[in-house]
Amino acid sequence: MTEPLLAPARQRRMPPIVVALLLQVLGAALTVGTAYPLASAGLTMPPLGAAFMTGAYAAILARLARLDTWWLVIQLCFAPLVVVASAASLPPWIWITLFMALVAIYWSTFRTQVPLYLSSIKVRQALVPLLPTGRFTFMDVGSGVGGVLTDLAASRSDGEYHGIESAPFPWLVSWLRIRTGGHRNCHAHLGSLWNQDLSKYDVVFAYLSPVPMAALWAKVQREMRPGTMFISNSFTISAAAPDRVVQVDDLHQSRLHIWTRR
Numbered sequence: 001m002t003e004p005l006l007a008p009a010r011q012r013r014m015p016p017i018v019v020a021l022l023l024q025v026l027g028a029a030l031t032v033g034t035a036y037p038l039a040s041a042g043l044t045m046p047p048l049g050a051a052f053m054t055g056a057y058a059a060i061l062a063r064l065a066r067l068d069t070w071w072l073v074i075q076l077c078f079a080p081l082v083v084v085a086s087a088a089s090l091p092p093w094i095w096i097t098l099f100m101a102l103v104a105i106y107w108s109t110f111r112t113q114v115p116l117y118l119s120s121i122k123v124r125q126a127l128v129p130l131l132p133t134g135r136f137t138f139m140d141v142g143s144g145v146g147g148v149l150t151d152l153a154a155s156r157s158d159g160e161y162h163g164i165e166s167a168p169f170p171w172l173v174s175w176l177r178i179r180t181g182g183h184r185n186c187h188a189h190l191g192s193l194w195n196q197d198l199s200k201y202d203v204v205f206a207y208l209s210p211v212p213m214a215a216l217w218a219k220v221q222r223e224m225r226p227g228t229m230f231i232s233n234s235f236t237i238s239a240a241a242p243d244r245v246v247q248v249d250d251l252h253q254s255r256l257h258i259w260t261r262r
């Protein structure tokens, strides 16, 4: 059975990467349309010039399509980078290796729109005093390379820590980290957070992106028991103000948004 990686509401939308690719094709078509009359007049465009024109068209189209700002930069640079990389005449195995490495690390980020980035050390430290007194169960949904789990387990050995991660390479790193660190109370699972039953946990921690937050909140409300705690690093929920916010003095001035289930 294929595991759902996206919240149901998001599955109906075309992922931005597909939109971006279509706009690149459109940008290339517009470049051909521009270059052809110029060539007829004896003005030939060098490949890099054509690539920059394609990038510029694609970036303008991305703006009109209301893609996020970072897509504009990607759109602008994509075609020129392809031309530069082709000119470098690197052996083909480099590209396939690079591609496989990126797939293992980012897996279905193009669909989930939740890339891998890590909670800062200060965020992990700020989580410790928020943990319940006595024995408790903790779940990191989208656990990345497992740093939150192992750090908390080192500080509070009376907790039972679980992480669910969909991308194979980060999951493997967390699994090795837990094994080599001897953290018997830590468990890293490979799979989708949408298939996890959150009713089993006293604390659920998330550091994802704005995209899945509404669906995650619906899941939290459906499954988490009264008195349990949902903590989101950085990303909040428009429908429900947090009960408490902890400001963390790290590079990003991260905020921990905390909801206690009623």
Ligand SMILES: C[S@@+](CC[C@H](N)C(=O)[O-])C[C@H]1O[C@@H](n2cnc3c(N)ncnc32)[C@H](O)[C@@H]1O
Residues within 6 Å of the ligand: 004, 005, 006, 106, 107, 112, 114, 115, 116, 117, 118, 119, 140, 141, 142, 143, 144, 145, 146, 147, 148, 164, 165, 166, 167, 170, 191, 192, 193, 194, 206, 207, 208, 233
């Ligand atoms: C921003 S990272 C956070 C890593 C870690 N929790 C931390 O705070 O350092 C988010 C992680 O969630 C994973 N992820 C995204 N969608 C997921 C899903 N549907 N199920 C499980 N993991 C997911 C991504 O692969 C990524 O590793």
